[in-house]
Amino acid sequence: MTTKSRMTWKRIGALALSVTLAWGLGPVHTLPGANAASSPTCGNGDHGLTATLKKGSGVEDQRLQFTDIDFLNNTTGRAGGEGFLIGTSNAGCTWQSIYTGQWQFTQLDFPNNVNGFALAQAKDSPTTYLIRSTDGGAHWTRMDTKGIQFKRIDFRNKNEGFGYTYNGAYLTKDGGATWNRISTPANTRGAVFTTEKQGYAVVVAPGSGYRIMQTSNGGKNWTQSMKVTSTTWSGGDLYASGNQVWALLYGDAGMSQQSYSLYASGNEGKNWRQAFAQSTAGGGPAPGASSTGNGKGPADPGGHPGNMALIGNQTAYLSGGSPAAGKVGIGRSYDAGSTWKNIDLKDPGYSSRISFPSAKTGWLVVTSDNSPAIYETTDGGTTWKQKILLPAENE
Structure with missing residues (x-):
């Protein structure tokens, strides 16, 4: 998941x-x-x-x-x-x-x-x-x-689950008592696995940007799924459920603002689209910002992304907040990123998390x-x- x-x-x-x-x-x-x-x-x-x-x-x-x-x-x-x-x-x-x-x-x-x-x-x-x-x-x-x-x-159940560090992935089958490291590519800065075999990783390529890599054999072999140009590469987060995969890629941050982009695949990484790119005055250009996107992230301008919630093969939500604007919101897609809609809660706050x-x-x-x-x-x-x-x- x-x-x-x-x-x-x-x-x-x-x-x-x-x-x-x-x-x-x-x-x-x-x-x-x-x-x-x-x-x-x-x-x-x-x-x-x-x-x-x-x-x-x-x-x-x-x-x-x-x-x-x-x-x-x-x-x-x-x-x-x-x-x-x-x-x-x-x-x-x-x-x-x-x-x-x-x-x-x-x-x-x-x-x-x-x-x-x-x-x-x-x-x-x-x-x-x-x-x-x-x-x-x-x-x-x-x-x-x-x-x-x-x-x-x-965790899938009381025994089996995945754990993710800043640069790696681990698997447990005994409720967290022991963990086995999953092999990920060099310069990994985020990962997610849907099964023991199927997984994805965000890889930093200094000087050029990000690479999204994928494996179908539990990390034994990795192939490039997507390349994103970026002048900064501070890392990313990956989410996956069923056939959909989402990559949240970060640019720079400053003045209480975070630049970031969100990419989506509806077919297990075979094809990708940019859901949106949020460039900010404080953080500069978002990764891949020159690509065609569908607007800005939730609670823009200067929004900070929270976490994502995915349902099935099509539905995705992203929480967000804006310290500059003092508000929280969410963004959503019902079609694996083909379209994207932002919603402002109109309630105070500047950071949030969601569960759907x-x-x-x-x-x-x-x-x-x-x-x-x-x-x-x-x-x-x-x-x-x-x-x-x-x-x-x-x-």
């Missing part, structure tokens, strides 16, 4: 839990240590959670700030932050605290409702760790990754500290409804 493309990767069975919260799958049982606070009005304010979330170990003196969101289906999901994890089983009508403590979540990845993985940092530490939960997120165990620092994880469990229903979390909130859409992002709002840093 790819990060957050749940339709083909996640197996969500009807799980009966005795000591954990059966999210949307039966009676609600409070997680160990959780406070099942609820709001008298569906989707109103902070749902009475602010005081609860600030009681965790090591988080009492810091602001409440969201960092990621992960939904298993249209009603059941979790949102993580700096020192806390909350969840809902009724499409955000009510939320409850699942975890408070030392972990500052960077990315959440729950392949089912019981087993979860996350990338997280301990307070005041720059090191990112892989941690695992077997009770829905109430308790976490740090995994020993032998010095590997992942920047993204993607289905083609039209999705969730966006504002990850900037000025307006930590979660929004839901049921029409592919055309309209959004706020589901929770935490106090801003200065409140």
